Amino acid sequence: MAQDRRQFLARLAAYCAAAGLPGYAHADDDDRPRTRPGSTTPTLPATGLSGRVVVVGGGMAGAAAAKFLRLWGGAGVQVTLVERESAYTSNILSNLVLTGTVQMASLAFGHARLASAYGVTLVRGEALAADPVSRRLTVATASGPRVLDYDRLVLAPGIAFAWPDGLQDPAARSLFPHAWQAGPQTTQLRDQIRAMPAGGTFVMTVPPAPYRCPPGPYERACVVADWLKRNRPGSKVIVLDANPAITAERESFTRAFEVTHAGVIEYIPDAPVTFVDTASRTVHTPLGAFRGDVVNVIPVNVGPVLLADLGVANAARGFAGVDVLDYESTAVAGIHVIGDAAATTQPKAGHIGNQEGKVCADAILRLLGGGAPDPAPVTNSSCYSPITTSTASFLTAVFAYDPASRTMKAVPGASGEALAPSKDHYEDMFVWFRTLMSDTFA
Ligand SMILES: Cc1cc2nc3c(=O)[nH]c(=O)nc-3n(C[C@H](O)[C@H](O)[C@H](O)COP(=O)(O)OP(=O)(O)OC[C@H]3O[C@@H](n4cnc5c(N)ncnc54)[C@H](O)[C@@H]3O)c2cc1C
Numbered sequence: 001m002a003q004d005r006r007q008f009l010a011r012l013a014a015y016c017a018a019a020g021l022p023g024y025a026h027a028d029d030d031d032r033p034r035t036r037p038g039s040t041t042p043t044l045p046a047t048g049l050s051g052r053v054v055v056v057g058g059g060m061a062g063a064a065a066a067k068f069l070r071l072w073g074g075a076g077v078q079v080t081l082v083e084r085e086s087a088y089t090s091n092i093l094s095n096l097v098l099t100g101t102v103q104m105a106s107l108a109f110g111h112a113r114l115a116s117a118y119g120v121t122l123v124r125g126e127a128l129a130a131d132p133v134s135r136r137l138t139v140a141t142a143s144g145p146r147v148l149d150y151d152r153l154v155l156a157p158g159i160a161f162a163w164p165d166g167l168q169d170p171a172a173r174s175l176f177p178h179a180w181q182a183g184p185q186t187t188q189l190r191d192q193i194r195a196m197p198a199g200g201t202f203v204m205t206v207p208p209a210p211y212r213c214p215p216g217p218y219e220r221a222c223v224v225a226d227w228l229k230r231n232r233p234g235s236k237v238i239v240l241d242a243n244p245a246i247t248a249e250r251e252s253f254t255r256a257f258e259v260t261h262a263g264v265i266e267y268i269p270d271a272p273v274t275f276v277d278t279a280s281r282t283v284h285t286p287l288g289a290f291r292g293d294v295v296n297v298i299p300v301n302v303g304p305v306l307l308a309d310l311g312v313a314n315a316a317r318g319f320a321g322v323d324v325l326d327y328e329s330t331a332v333a334g335i336h337v338i339g340d341a342a343a344t345t346q347p348k349a350g351h352i353g354n355q356e357g358k359v360c361a362d363a364i365l366r367l368l369g370g371g372a373p374d375p376a377p378v379t380n381s382s383c384y385s386p387i388t389t390s391t392a393s394f395l396t397a398v399f400a401y402d403p404a405s406r407t408m409k410a411v412p413g414a415s416g417e418a419l420a421p422s423k424d425h426y427e428d429m430f431v432w433f434r435t436l437m438s439d440t441f442a
Contacts, residue, residue, distance in 0.1 A: 044119060047074035051368040054137050054150040056127040056306070058083035058111050060350035061339025062156030064357030064440045070118040073365045080121040080148055082139050083111060088441070091213065092350050093433055094182035095220045096386060098190045099227040107182060109441045117442075123148070127157075130310050132332045152364050154327075155320070156339040156357070157306050159212050159348070161299040162317075166276035176278065180212065180298050192294045193224060199234035203283055203292030205273050206241040210319075211301040212340050212348045214248035215395060217241075219385040220296075222253070225261040226388045237265045238290050240283060242272035242300075248347075249385060249417045252393040256421070260387060273297060301348070303341055310335060315343030324401065324408050326363030326373040327356060336360050345407045346379060346399050354440050355379035377401050379408060384429035391421040392429045 051073075055066045058081050066081040073079070088109045096102035114120040125141035130153060137148045161180070167173040177185035177192070193202065202224055206217040221239045228235040239257075246253050246267075257265045271285040282291045303318030312329040315321040320337035321330040324344055329335045338360050339353035346352045356379065363373035379399045386392045398414035401407075418425055 044070060044075045046076060047072075047365075048076070049073050049365055049368050050076035051151040051364075052078045052080075052149060053152045053154060053364060054080045054082060054148050055154040055156065056082045056137070057156035057158060057339070057341075058085075058088055058114075059156060059158055059339065059353065060440055061353035061357045062154065063088065063109075063111065063114060064354040065154050065156065065338060065361045066120045066357075067114055067118055067440070068358050068361040069364065070114075070120055072361060073368070075119070077365065077368065078121070079119075080123055080150075081111060081114060082123045082125055082127050082137070082148070084124070084126045086124065087111070089182045090350070090433075090437065091180075091182045091216075092436075093429075094179070094186050095216065095223050097182075097186045098179070098193055098220070099223050099389070100190070101223075101386075101389060104182075104187055109437055111441070113442050127155075127306060128309070130335070132311070132334055135334055150334075151368065152334055152336060154336045154338060154360060154364070155306065155310070155312070155341060156337075156353070157304040157341050159301045159340045160304040160318075162302045163299055164273045164276055164297065166278055167297060167299070172278045176276070176295055176297055178296065178298050180216075180301075189294075189296060193227070196228070196232050196235060196293045198232045200228075200232060200293035201236050201238060201291070202228065202294045202296065203238045203240065203281075203290050204296040205271075205283060205298055206239065206243060206247075207298050207300045208242040208272065209247050210343075210348055211298070213383070214347050214349070215253070215383055215385045217298055218246060218249070218253040218256075219387075221265055221267075222256050222261060222385070222387045223389075225264040229261070229264055230389075235264070237261075238292065239265060239267045240271040240273065240285055240290060241267065241269045244270050248383075249393060249395050252385070252387070252417055252421065256387045256393075260421075301340075307337070307341060312337055319343040323406070324359075325375065325377065326367065327360040328363075336364065345409065347381060347383075347397075349381055349383060351381040351383065351436055352379060354436060355381065357440075375401070375403075377408075378411075382432055384425060384432060386426060386429065387421040390423055390426055392426040393418040393421040394425055394429070 069079045090107040125139040130137045139146045177188040179185040179189040225237045275284040307313035312320040314331040327336040338356040340348040359377045382396045384394045395417045398411040399408035402409040
């Protein structure tokens, strides 16, 4: 117990130092982090823990896991982050790029600070395969394959997509950006919207749950409708939802569709995509065919192929089943899966990815120390949704571990949505975003 407490104090002090918070002083905390003279970089404490952890994917979940493994684990825990891109592009706020409110460049987050401030080793490359017996991961890098030894492997590769008929061919779909992975597709879709004529039609689809960012498609419908009202009068937004009803913030979005954007947004539930006719820009559903000047199909979200290749894709649609006490795969020992790639009862969201990264990091450190994961983890999530150019609503939830079902359950009374969209919520959205991204990448 005494050792646990000292480790906890060391971790807390390290966090305070890194976050620029007032230091936490205690007579016992000899191994608290110190700052080198003239430097703001914390010297990580020796916590007595040691081990090698490899994290795949430097997005919301993976970057958080890598950072907090080092911050809480200290100097003896070697952490390697494998990421195929040179920087991470935030999906959060990317719907505002479509309307020109936010610039793409402001959504780029590098990993350099994870290396300089916390000593995470960065490897630029694509994780391809792992041998779970010898615990070795193979990564394709620009200079050839590399093999990384690990005691624990954390996978945070996000999502992949299952294409509907008509968009199977990469050439066909290159003209129909989903923009559900922020990047070049986001600006491509923005340019298509800008090129729409007055009185035009924007047809978009909502994939069947579970998908990344439950309120995201409805938020997109709102901000596009708001932009079209002001810039392309007489235009319409048709939302074809594969689900039987709005899947998140139902009251807020129903009001937004029926009142705020009445006459502009037409919402059609129970309308899964059966075929996309790219030549005529028409989306076919069991409820009819819908032609658009711009067609934005958000495809069915599935687990990345890496999960299947590593033998952990044992949940529906190729996502990974995990034990939410430590996010270890229920199929392969020593491999943990966090973020959108994991099948849990929590939403596939960036804020939750950050939380899962921390719970997983804490559990791995406890395991490396010969202990057991925290038996009662709690996570929380917030999500702001712009409704117009100056107002936003929000959704918040707290999840606690339920030993009976061995799942994370929403805590009654601790979850809810905004009473009404407001300017204050819109401004809070940017504060929340900066705080979350700083907690994850800085
Ligand atoms: C339009 C939109 C708006 C959103 N708004 C919100 C919001 O307001 N709030 C919120 O909480 N969430 C929001 N989200 C959801 C959020 O972005 C995701 O849930 C979150 O990014 C998931 O984090 P992740 O780490 O699991 O995956 P990602 O963030 O996608 O990161 C995965 C990383 O893994 C890397 N990678 C993948 N495979 C490999 C490999 N084999 N080798 C090496 N690297 C690999 C990728 O390059 C990527 O950097 C939104 C999503 C969208 C699309």
